[in-house]
Amino acid sequence: MSVVTQVAKLLDQHYVFPDVAAELGAVLAARAAEGRYEGADQARLAELVTADLQSVNGDLHLRLKHSEAELEETHDDEETQLRQMAEWSDLTCGGVANAQRLPGNVGLLKIAPLLFPPAVAESRVSAALRLLAATDALIIDLRECLGGDPTMVSWVHSHFTGVEPVQLSGMAHRDPADFKQLWTSHVPGPKFGPDKPMWVLTSAVTFSGGEALSFDLQEQGRAAVVGERTRGGAHPRHGFKVDTHLEVTIPTARSVSPLTGGNWEGTGVVPDVPTTAADALPEAHRRALEAVQTLGAGGFRAQTAAEAAAALRDLEAAQANA
Numbered sequence: 001m002s003v004v005t006q007v008a009k010l011l012d013q014h015y016v017f018p019d020v021a022a023e024l025g026a027v028l029a030a031r032a033a034e035g036r037y038e039g040a041d042q043a044r045l046a047e048l049v050t051a052d053l054q055s056v057n058g059d060l061h062l063r064l065k066h067s068e069a070e071l072e073e074t075h076d077d078e079e080t081q082l083r084q085m086a087e088w089s090d091l092t093c094g095g096v097a098n099a100q101r102l103p104g105n106v107g108l109l110k111i112a113p114l115l116f117p118p119a120v121a122e123s124r125v126s127a128a129l130r131l132l133a134a135t136d137a138l139i140i141d142l143r144e145c146l147g148g149d150p151t152m153v154s155w156v157h158s159h160f161t162g163v164e165p166v167q168l169s170g171m172a173h174r175d176p177a178d179f180k181q182l183w184t185s186h187v188p189g190p191k192f193g194p195d196k197p198m199w200v201l202t203s204a205v206t207f208s209g210g211e212a213l214s215f216d217l218q219e220q221g222r223a224a225v226v227g228e229r230t231r232g233g234a235h236p237r238h239g240f241k242v243d244t245h246l247e248v249t250i251p252t253a254r255s256v257s258p259l260t261g262g263n264w265e266g267t268g269v270v271p272d273v274p275t276t277a278a279d280a281l282p283e284a285h286r287r288a289l290e291a292v293q294t295l296g297a298g299g300f301r302a303q304t305a306a307e308a309a310a311a312l313r314d315l316e317a318a319q320a321n322a
Helices: 003-014 018-033 042-053 078-091 118-131 150-160 209-219 277-293 301-321
Strands: 063-066 096-102 106-111 137-141 167-172 179-183 198-202 224-227 237-243 246-251 254-256
Touching: 003 018, 003 042, 003 237, 003 246, 018 042, 042 063, 042 246, 078 118, 096 118, 096 137, 106 118, 106 277, 118 150, 137 277, 150 167, 150 179, 150 209, 167 209, 198 209, 198 277, 209 224, 224 277, 277 301
Parallel strands: 106 137, 137 198, 198 224
Antiparallel strands: 063 246, 096 106, 167 179, 167 254, 237 246
């Protein structure tokens, strides 16, 4: 069976939108009949098929991906994919690219490249969040977050809520009866909590799971988004091996907001404070410092307040001279 035929069959079996799957199957068959894919090596075939897969509804999660390394025979198995995720997670500190206290007791947590599944990264992410729990304001940097696991999205969000669970965007599948709700959960130990101010940084690179965390924090009114409009991918996907170096990724669900029934597919997450990606951090830090200054300067906080005031002056001077 040819790669293109396999892709069409997998679309028909798994794509969250059956009507679009049928339309895409027809597109692929027509392009194959025209000879579009003849003579293409695997890397070029991946480019051509991806363009055709995204030609109907612009779903950026629909891709034929080429891998330089040969894919394992068990590539589709959950156990294999989790092992691969664990290896990647170990090489990237579980996705914790930076956990830092900025001047003024402002926390900064950068997540990149992914919000890895809790099974392989929960301890590292939780350690970073506990470290920053006592800061007076928090900035979550998702400008280089390319995706992630929905359960990790809800786990991270759980650190910014109170005692009562909060319903987040759930997952609707092909069968209308097959709907998975996602809720925040209990977090042991210290957490940042529901009341202190938060900002989320985004860029035109932010995608999928990074968008999910941005979207839910914004829609729940828990954080303001600063930066650029995100890429617009709200359909969780699964990968299927179709050749030695080729994997087709097919969305098997779509995100659904419990508040509006919508999501960010195609539109991206729209920032509350539009800036360039490069300007997002200083802008969020400036706003955080302004918030910290309202806390007063009694006791040990006097030093923090002075630090915040000095940092704010430096930021405002830099912005004025930019």
